[in-house]
Amino acid sequence: MTEYFTMDAYRQAANVIQQRSGLRPTVGMILGSGLNALAESIEGATVIPFGDVPHFPAAHVQGHVGRLVMGVLEGRSVIAMQGRGHFYEGNSMAQIGLPVRVMRLLGVETFIVTNAAGGLHLAYQPGDVMILRDHINLLGMAGHNPLFGPNLEEFGPRFPSMNDAYAPRLRAVAQEVALRAGIPHHQGVYICLAGPAFETPADVRFLRLIGADAVGMSTVPEVITARHCGMEVLGLSGISNRLAGEEGSPPPNHEEVLEAGRILVPRLETIIRGVLNSPALGSL
Ligand code: HPA
Numbered sequence: 001m002t003e004y005f006t007m008d009a010y011r012q013a014a015n016v017i018q019q020r021s022g023l024r025p026t027v028g029m030i031l032g033s034g035l036n037a038l039a040e041s042i043e044g045a046t047v048i049p050f051g052d053v054p055h056f057p058a059a060h061v062q063g064h065v066g067r068l069v070m071g072v073l074e075g076r077s078v079i080a081m082q083g084r085g086h087f088y089e090g091n092s093m094a095q096i097g098l099p100v101r102v103m104r105l106l107g108v109e110t111f112i113v114t115n116a117a118g119g120l121h122l123a124y125q126p127g128d129v130m131i132l133r134d135h136i137n138l139l140g141m142a143g144h145n146p147l148f149g150p151n152l153e154e155f156g157p158r159f160p161s162m163n164d165a166y167a168p169r170l171r172a173v174a175q176e177v178a179l180r181a182g183i184p185h186h187q188g189v190y191i192c193l194a195g196p197a198f199e200t201p202a203d204v205r206f207l208r209l210i211g212a213d214a215v216g217m218s219t220v221p222e223v224i225t226a227r228h229c230g231m232e233v234l235g236l237s238g239i240s241n242r243l244a245g246e247e248g249s250p251p252p253n254h255e256e257v258l259e260a261g262r263i264l265v266p267r268l269e270t271i272i273r274g275v276l277n278s279p280a281l282g283s284l
Contacts, residue, residue: 004094004149014105021046021070025079028103032115036082045071057085057095074276088196097146097225104229111226116257117214117237124239127263131174132166132235133187146221156228170234177274183267188213192220204245238264
């Protein structure tokens with residue numbers, strides 16, 4: 001497991017991608033479990049399997065395709081990851097963050113990250129969208145942070161701020177789009193656990209108590225990496241299941257996550273297209 005990468009490794013990965021596509025993307029996206037169908041609507045797509053790019057993480061989970069799609073969406077140049085590497089697959093934190101830094105080298109300024117998450121907040125229903133207002137980095141508190149190792153000043157400072165990690169203006173645009181389209185949505189706090197085991201009822205009560213609204217096994221490492229290198233971030237969770245936190249309540253399962261994804265794909269697509277359309281993202 002590689003603990004951290006040199007600047008050369010990031011450049012090597014970026015070069016391989018640049019050789020395949022002349023596009024200079026300004027928007028980067030990660031499409032999580034069951035949500036990767038969003039990439040199908042990218043026009044003029046160049047598709048690059050993760051395995052073709054040096055140092056990219058392994059993404060083996062069912063519902064995760066593991067490839068890069070570059071092209072145009074709503075008139076903007078985008079690079080999307082269909083699937084992502086997870087910590088529970090044996091990827092290091094640095095490996096999970098690597099594609100984000102590579103996106104930065106390719107020119108990405110705005111980072112849109114999606115995931116499937118379990119609803120902790122009692123009002124959240126499967127199929128709802130949660131716009132991330134903030135996160136709790138439980139994995140980081142346990143000693144797993146993608147910025148461990150020598151700091152690469154080319155990307156950002158040693159001690160980056162995580163205040164307003166999720167850009168208030170992008171959240172406002174996403175909320176506006178969701179409201180107009182009648183998509184059930186919330187703004188809330190995401191918490192990242194290592195997985196792959198789902199939470200116990202006692203875990204669920206603990207996570208709710210410490211202020212989390214939705215729980216998943218991704219996103220936070222990528223967002224920390226994106227903020228470190230100065231990207232603006234929008235995070236969207238698709239709520240795939242409810243977590244009651246009561247003994248005897250039905251456990252979540254991966255099929256349920258994928259099933260909810262089918263309802264969530266058009267909802268997230270509407271929000272993402274609306275955000276891409278917004279002048280808040282700046283000119284092309
Ligand atoms: N827990 C953790 N991760 C998840 C869940 C869950 O209930 N649902 C989707 N991802």
